Amino acid sequence: MNPVRWGILGTAEIALTRVIPAMQSCEHSVVTAIASRVLEKAQAAATQHGISHAYGSYAALLDDPDIDVVYNPLPNHLHLEWSARALRAGKHVLCEKPIAMNQAEVHELIRVRDETGLHIEEAVMIRNHPQWSSVLELIAANTIGTPQSVQLAYAYHAKNRNDYRYKPEMGGGAVYDIGSYSIAIARLIFGDEPSGVLATLIRDENTGVDVLASAILDFPTGHATLTVATESTTYQHVHVLGDRGWIRVEFPFAHPQPTRCHLYIGDASSVGNFHCQEIAFDPINQYTLQADRFSLAIQGRSVATWPLENAAANMAVIDALFESARCHQWTPITKTSIKV
Ligand SMILES: NC(=O)c1ccc[n+]([C@@H]2O[C@H](COP(=O)([O-])OP(=O)(O)OC[C@H]3O[C@@H](n4cnc5c(N)ncnc54)[C@H](OP(=O)(O)O)[C@@H]3O)[C@@H](O)[C@H]2O)c1
Structure with missing residues (x-):
């Protein structure tokens, strides 16, 4: 099976220093695009990490039909908005912790997940160890x-x-x-x-x-x-x-x-x-394990997953x-x- 194609929202420190380098040793996942509010930042990150596509807005990345999963490491108050937008754009979502600002926001994400039928998880990477x-x-x-x-x-x-x-x-x-x-x-x-x-x-x-x-x-x-x-x-x-x-x-x-x-x-x-x-x-x-486990989950393989109901709790x-x-x-x- 082809590796799952990931797009990254923002040039967050956690993405650039830990998650993207970790994903480069993944077997089932490949980072194909990164977006920033500033195109030059996305281009610099893409060059540094050998990522093939750079976008100057998060919306442009969500429009890319060649992305299967969006990783959302934006500041916490943007988790609900951009995870919901990614789901509505047809992408599975791995969103950094905390997945939202309160329980009501997680319930909003559960509604969008159920409407779209896509997979979304909170990135509690330690659980993969x-x-x-x-x-x-x-x-x-x-x-x-x-x-x-x-x-x-x-x-x-x-x-x-x-x-x-x-x-x-x-x-x-x-x-x-x-x-x-x-x-x-x-x-x-x-x-x-x-x-x-x-x-x-x-x-x-x-x-x-x-x-x-x-x-x-x-x-x-x-x-x-x-x-x-x-x-x-x-x-x-x-x-x-x-x-x-x-x-x-x-x-x-x-x-x-x-x-x-x-x-x-x-x-x-x-x-x-x-x-x-x-x-x-x-x-x-733990980040390599997290990405590959997530990719296997959306390929329908039998791996551990943590549903949003767990994040709501x-x-x-x-x-x-x-x-x-x-x-x-x-x-x-x-x-x-x-x-x-
Ligand atoms: N799992 C872990 O080990 C771990 C570790 C650290 C952090 N985290 C989580 O990862 C997320 C990001 O943390 P971080 O420390 O990496 O964040 P960060 O370096 O501050 O980066 C956040 C990114 O969000 C984008 N952004 C969009 N709107 C913004 C705004 N109004 N202000 C600032 N940035 C904005 C920026 O990207 P552009 O300018 O390129 O658009 C920025 O680079 C948080 O949810 C945090 O809880 C997880």
Whole structure:
């Protein structure tokens, strides 16, 4: 089967530095076009990355009949508009996280998906790393018993105060930027939805975007506690505590470079945080895996996919987290009318 043809909206940093280079080692995907609001930027990116077509507007790329999938890494407030336009132009869509600004916007995308019958996913690239299948297998095998507490931390130091991450109206802030990963992983591990959230935020005093967020999510069988920060040092961890043991995920989230990483597993004989078993993973590019898995999905092959209903459930948690921080109270998570 011919590789699936991808078009890229915008010259986003994530596209130019990670996703397009990763796609160049794909077996089932090829980048055939890139668009920018400024033609010269699209041309420069096309030359740099060996992409055959450059467009001076996003609409022109959507008109190209030789594109099967659109990758949307625009600032967050443009995800709904351009993902919906791409679907209506007959393209499948992989859209960066968070896929929208709130749950209502995800429901709008679900309506467009259902009208068009095309495939659309939120690009939570970490889910493609095999370490998460191993975590789920360990839990299913009762290696750690029932997960009772999941502790997640993800932090970095923002370099650029001029980008959209410092603009509330464009979906700036730590929760939109990296909180969606922690929430997705907590839901994956518990295999369920939280019923409520208690959250607190520290906001940048000039712009109002959240730069430090901490939250407790109340799941039927336990709790997740998460901290995300964008003016901290660089750090990541996920710990899963069960009633028979624990799992420590050494490098759970974004990998700037494919990196060897480990799961450390402890049981009742473990002392402190010292593990008694480890599982190692060779360096792997999560973005390559993501693109090829998506391409195989639209070719009708049997691969994992995450429907928009899953993204709507993640977004429901983000909505409730912001509401909890605003009113300083536990906030229930509204059950979406759409089955997750
Ligand atoms: N999966 C991951 O590892 C990962 C990592 C980082 C970011 N992300 C996600 O990827 C998306 C982009 O992040 P980024 O940091 O790469 O963004 P970025 O470098 O700021 O790029 C965003 C692009 O959007 C286009 N754009 C359209 N309207 C714009 C406007 N009003 N202001 C600014 N840019 C505008 C620009 O392209 P043109 O000027 O060429 O049109 C710009 O290059 C976000 O949704 C983010 O959450 C994902």
